[in-house]
Structures are given as C-alpha cells and as structure tokens.
Amino acid sequence: MGRKLLTEHVNVEGIETFEVYRKHGGYRAVEKALKTMTPDEVVDEVKKSGLRGRGGAGFPTGLKWSFLAKPEGVPRYLVCNADESEPGTFKDRYLMSKLPHLLIEGMIAGSYALGARTSYIYIRGELLYVLRILEKAIAEAYAAGFLGENILGSGYSLDLHVHPGAGAYICGEETALLESLEGKRGNPRNKPPFPAVQGLYARPTVVNNVESIASVVPILNEGGDEYAKLGVGKSTGTKLFSACGHLNKPGIYELELGVPVEEFIYSDEYCGGIWKGRELKAVVAGGSSVPILPKELILKTAAGENRLMTYESLSDGGFVTGTMLGSGGFIAMDETTCIVKNTWNFSRFYHHESCGQCSPCREGTGWLEKVLHRLEHGHGSMHDIDLVVSVAKQIEGNTICPLGEAAAWPVAAAVRHFRDEFEWHVKHPREATQPGAVYQGAGVLA
C-alpha cells in the first residue's frame, strides 16, 4: 500500500481529540506556517505541490488562491465546502468525522495564506453528527490557542465558524453555497463576478473542498516539492476515493494518484474484486455526475493503455471513450445492474435537486427523468432514446451552474455506451420489466 498523508493516524484511539492529534504531529503545519513563513510563501508552497481541487473540477488550488483579489482594508474569506452530497461520494464525511482537527489545521493555514480573519465551514445539513464533532474540535482549538486572537503569538487572529446547510445538493455549487451562507435562497449566482473578486458578502472569497484544505497540512509538513513527487504527471499527491457499489470491500481508500484502475478494483489491498464472484459491468468513476464507462473502457483506454487513477488518465479520450476523476466517488456495477434503471435513478436525483432558476435545467431535468422513466418501465420507443440524448445536449453548457451538465453527462454517456440495452428495453418491454431482469448482451437482441 502506498503512502498515506491524510489518513495515516486515522485509526489511532481518540485521534478526534486535540490532545491525541497533537501528540501525533498535529498542528505542526500551523506552527511552521505562522512562525517561519509569510502568507505568500504558504501560497507558493501549495502552488509547488501541484495540488488540484478535490471537489470535482480539479482546478489547481494554489492557482485559485493566487487569483484572490486583495484590495486594501477589505476583509477576505476562506470558505470550506463541506456540502458533500454527490451520490457515491462520502470521503469528506469520513475525513471530518475521523480527523476534525486535520480540517481545522488546514483551515488555519489556508486562512493565514489568504489573509482571512474569519473563515467558514459550510457543512451539509444531514451531517449533524459531524457538525457536533467539528464544533467540539473547534472549541478545543480555541482553548489551545490555535484559534482566536493572536494565534501562537504571531499576531495573526482567526475566527472559524461551522454553518450547516439545509439539505440542498445545489448548495455544493460554490456561489449557491455563498448565497446560502449569507442566509438567502441557495441559487447559484451569475458569473462573472467570480467569488475571488466578489464572493461572500460581496468580498473576495476562496471556496475549497474539505480534502483540498486538509491536503494543505501534509504539503506544509513535507514541503510542496516533496508532495509533488507523489503521483503521476499533473496529478500529484494522494487522494481519497470512496469506493461503493458491487465490490467485495467498499470503503474509503487513500491512494497515491496513479494506481491502475484494474489494481484498485481487483487487488485485495483495495476493493478486492466484484462481490459474489460476478463480472464487472460498468463503473462511474467520480461521483454520479461523471460519464459512466463500460468495463472494457474503464480498465483500458481506447488506445489500449492501462487506465490509472489520475485526472489525466481517466479523462483520456474525452467524453467519447473517457470520463472524469470528479470527486472520487467510485461506483462499481456488476453484471446484474440495469443501466437504464440506473440512469433513470441518477436523472431522478438531478430533477429533484435542480434549483429551478434557469430554464434549460429546470425544465430539462424533469423531461429527462420522465422519458427515462418511460423507457425503464417498458413504455418507451426508439425515438425516445434519441430524444434523451437531444435533451441532454440542449441542457449541457447552457445553464448558469454545472448542475445542468451533471444531469446531462450521465444520460448521454449511458446511451453512448449502452445503447443496445436501451433498445432491448424498447423492443422487449415485457422481459425488461420483469423483476430482476437484466439485458444479457447481444444474444437477446438477435
């Protein structure tokens, strides 16, 4: 097993308390940053590390930090996006509930680098128990002098608040999150202006994923250059993957980026293969909004190379034969999975979670769901298969925020790679609607 930077001490008894965390090398990064480094040096270190955003988009974190507008006399904010609600992704919940102080330490270092005096953790409303863990940990950090006025005598002061959302997926979009944090309805904002210029309370703001912020801690401890040596190419460091679905050993795995997908699924060190001795059928590699790939394409790229767990390798071949690393929600499906039903299920989720602000997404997600419902329940026609692709195309790229794309990509990809299965549902509605019936390959159609 490769190196673990984030979850090294996760199984230590009492690691969620300040005392034990400190004993295992906790808050070293904050001490190092506040005592020996200027804020710009911290930003440079993160830039050198090549850390890419762990929330899904994969934008380089250091670059994002350097874009922050810094007008004189105006407060700036660092906001942690802990509104993890993507189906299939549960890595942040794990990280926060097991290692709350790691996030807090990252928040202090990040806030120091950005010059923020008040920072927020916006946590998903359903994770009430994690909220309590974080609040307890924050109280401990205040008591130990790592938060509040004049931290470690450095003259730098920081207040950290946790704010729960109310259960809307859309509030994970950074501008909707800021609206929600301001106490408004969580509708995504029009961009520009971007949060780096006008974010929370119209002040310059950086919004980062939990894992991105937590990764700042090992980057400062090890040094950016050392961190960049891990991984492959532009995918540096380690990343948490939440493996779920039909696997022998689903769970959270911290991988050095670059592990082959085949090894990740089948090696006993990781997921241990597909459960009940069945065959792998398809994989959604980065949370429900990234394109689904069939077994042949997830294990090997179209060019026949081994696919690796990196940003570049997973997106090799674009959307024609590739997918995205996304947020690391790795959903494996065995041969008994009905792709049509699964696509309808994802579509139902996005229909339910569309905020309703812009017309392509508001109307299109509902339309997709209805047509897919029809196909799944044996009332569809061949024309409907083309219709969902066309509707998905009308949504994609024409919306205010990425939820439109998140709703459109899985549908388009499912039809692209599993069209025969959709056609089987149309041609054999009676068989397809039997409980447990699954398309068994070309033989049935013939």
Added chain:
Amino acid sequence: MAKITFDGIEVEVPDGTTILNAARKIGGGVVPPAMCYYTPLKGSGGKCRACLVRVAAGSAKDPRPMPKLVASCITPVQDGMVVENTTSQQVLDVRKGIVEMLLINHPLDCPVCDQAGECDLQNFAFEHGVSTTRYEEERRTFEKIDIGPYVQLHMTRCILCYRCVYTADQLTDGRVHGVLGRGDASEIGTYIDKVIDNDFSGNVIDVCPVGALTDKTFRFKQRVWFTKPMNAHRECSHEKCNGHVTLWYKGKDVMRVTARKDEYGEVKEWICNECRFDKKETADWVLEGPAHVDRSSVISQGHYELPVVNPQIIADLPESTIRDLQQNPPLKLGGLNG
C-alpha cells in the same frame, strides 16, 4: 469606451455595458431576445438563457473564443470583443432548444390567455421556435391564486423569470414575494396569506412577460389588439409616481391603465396603484396622443389614428411623441375612434 463587433456590426459603448445593451444600441433584428432581463430591475437576467450568444473573440488582449455560449444580458463587453448572434448557427439552434424548454410546461392555449397579443413568450416562440413539440408528458399545473385585490397569479403560465420577485423586492417596502420550492416545482409565493398590498404592487403585472400575473380589473374584458393605446398623464399625489401612463381604449372606455413601455417591453417609469386601477375615466387624464406600437405587433393592426386635438396640445407634446408620429405614416387626422 469599448469597441465591439456584434454580428459584423461595429459599435462603441462605455466600459461595463452588457453585450445585450450594446446590441440594443445597434437595434433592429440583431438584438437578442430577453425573457428575464429587465433593465430597471437590479440583479435581473441570466435565468431564461434566451439571450445566449457566442463570443468568438473575448477581447483585443485575449482573442480566444469563450468556451460556452454566454448570457448577453449579464456579460459585460471587453474592448475588441467579437460576438455572434444571428450569424451563428449554434446560437440559433440553442435558442430553438430554449423555446422548447420554456414551452414544455407552459400551456399552449394562447387563444384563451389574457396576455395573448402582448406576450413576450408568444413572440419569442413565434420568432425562434419550431411549430411542433416533442414533449408528451403531463404539464405541471397550479390553481389560480389571488394576490391582493387587483392581481391574479396563475403559476401554470409562469416561466420563473423572477422579474416580479425583483420588482416586489426593489420597489416596495417589506418583502412578501419570493420563490418557494425547487426545480420545476418552484412557484412564486406570497408568504402564506400575506398579500401584496402596497401602492406599487400593480407593477408586477407590467413586468410579467407572460400571462402569469394579470390585472383583475381588466382580465378577459377585451382582447388587447382591439384596444387602442394612448399616452396620457395626470398630477399624481404619490411622491414616487409621476403619473405618466398609457391608457388602453376600447371605444370611449378606458379598459385599463399601464405604465409606458419602450420598444423592448421595459417600463421606464413605475406607476402607482391609484393611477393604474382607480382612474379609468378619460376626464382623469390629459391625453398626449397615441402610444407608439411597433408595426410588427398584433396590436398595431387596429390602425388607430391621431385624435382631433387642439393645436396647443400638439405644441406641448413631448419630442419623442412627435417623432413617433412622423415615423408612423399610417397615423392620420381623424376621430378618437377612427
């Protein structure tokens, strides 16, 4: 100042102007349609996606094209920007798709809708849409709701442009009008039973691009194309209202009163409820002359004519009205009812 090329036409506008407003400076057929953007309402725009355009070159400094289509109503111009609207097939195709999306949950019963004839969605669909629909499922429907004594809300027709929300928010004190629910279940709410009762609530009727918010004192009294719009004014006692309105005549009766709108359907001066709902006699008003109606509008089919007025009033007419009269040859001297 920034110089941009819009559909091959060069135009120079002040920095910070949006692409849409730059196009409106050119005017005519190149102007992108706008279903949610409303110049007087701060924060409006970006929602309906009807005004999407392609930016073929971002600016003189960075001439790369923008990766996605952008909403022209909220995107500011950059010097050297090249924008394609009617010259881009991609934009036209996407716009067709937007029409389709807006119409899937909107009833297609224009003949019985009170807004027909002055409906932005009707015009938009006529100009940019296709004549068939691919949507077979049930449409979402709502009960009609009375909000206050003058306004009726029929959510079934609403396209969620948020204009009325911004109007209620920015024009009146105390917000009682917002959006409830999410996705295609969202609806315009009036906070449980709190109705809008303030002096400017009637303006939400004028800003509504469709027949979702209608004037209860006018509903189904008359088709709009049978009425003749007249500009008029009165001394209004309300401090924020200057009493400049359009009266809609049928015969000698004032059927309704609205604020004056410009060629893009935007209200320039808000009017109070007293002017709108209570002053429906010709004697209450000083007539200025026929309101200009675009020749392409169905309302202009009535060929209303210039009323017989004394020369002193003609001398007092605002310059814009005189210009309108000169530019519209069908106007000729005659009786009020022509």
